[in-house]
Amino acid sequence: MKPTGNTILITGGGSGIGEALAHRFHDMGNTVVIAGRRQAALDAVASGRANIHTMTLNIDDPAAIQTFAAQVTARFPALNVLVNNAGIMRVEALDSSRDLTDAEATISSNLLGPIRLTNALIDHLVARSDGVVVNVTSGLAFVPLVATPTYSATKAALHSYTIALRAALAGRVEVIELVPPAVQTDLTPGQSTREGYLPLEAFADEVLALFGQTPTPEEILVQRVHPLRFAERDGFATMLERLNGQVHH
Known part of the structure; x- marks a missing residue:
């Protein structure tokens, strides 16, 4: 991925990782479009930065995603980078029957959302010579947090989907996992x-320093996530116990 001169769409751009990436990518000389549910939050992120633009998006609504994709490519025809960052994390108890609303909402936002939005934009990205898809997963894709089982499962699924997407688009669109x-x-x-x-x-x-490497790594892995990412190699059972023993909600 080239460091500057991109037009980058970031979902979940109104806070957190999406906001931090939006600011850094913008300040490196990129045009950034941030999307999310809350216009006020998007406006706050864009404030004072002329090349950060905002568009509202309900990532859970398939029809809204299709409409959004048509609108964003019409408004920003140079769009060449999609960052699937939007997501939710809910605590769930698995040891008794429960309402599955949180689990289903997590799957909709974290897995179906990126699949649907990528699908809606893929023809546009393939038609460009510099298309990039960045899928934001989690260290919990590799070692699950028992308290957030569906979140962990959606990130594991998105990791697998990203591998398949990268192979399917080889030589046409760069696919990166953060x-x-x-x-x-x-x-x-x-x-x-x-x-x-x-x-x-x-x-x-640390993320932007990794993005700055040539070539851009297929997986953007800050040092803190290495124990989770490589747990299968280094001792999964120990890491699973350590992770779930040290995290308190």
């Missing part, structure tokens, strides 16, 4: 100040 560790954001209540989580600005700085 794998965050636990980062201080508002993804869950209290997470933005949770001790032991990687500060958002430090995470974003």
Whole structure:
């Protein structure tokens, strides 16, 4: 992925990782379009940056995604980078029967959303010579957090889907997976100040340094996420126990 001169669409751009990436990509000389549900949050991210643009999007609505894709490519025909970042994380108990609303919403936002939006934009991206898809997964794609089982499962599924997408688009569209560790954001209540989580600005700085490598790595892995990403190689059972013993909600 070239460092500058891109037109980049970032879903979930109104806060957290999406906001941090939007600011950094913009300041490197890219045009950035941030999408999300809350216009006020998008406006706050875009404030003071002339080349950050906002568009509302309900990532759970298939018809809205199709309409959005047509509108964003008409408004920004130079669009060449899609960052599938929007997602939700809900705590769920698996040891008794429960309402599955949270589980189903998580699958809709975290897995069906990126699949649908990528599908809606793929012909546009393939037609360009510099198309890129960046899927934001999680260290929990590789070692699940028992308290957030559906979140972990959707990220594992998106990791697999990204591998298939990369192979299908080889030589035509670059496909990159960004794998965050636990980062201080508002993804869950209290997470933005949770001790032991990687500060958002430090995470974003390390991510942009990795994006700056030539060639761009297929997987963007900050150092903090390596124990999770390589747990199958280094000792999965130990990492599973360690992860789920040290995280408190």
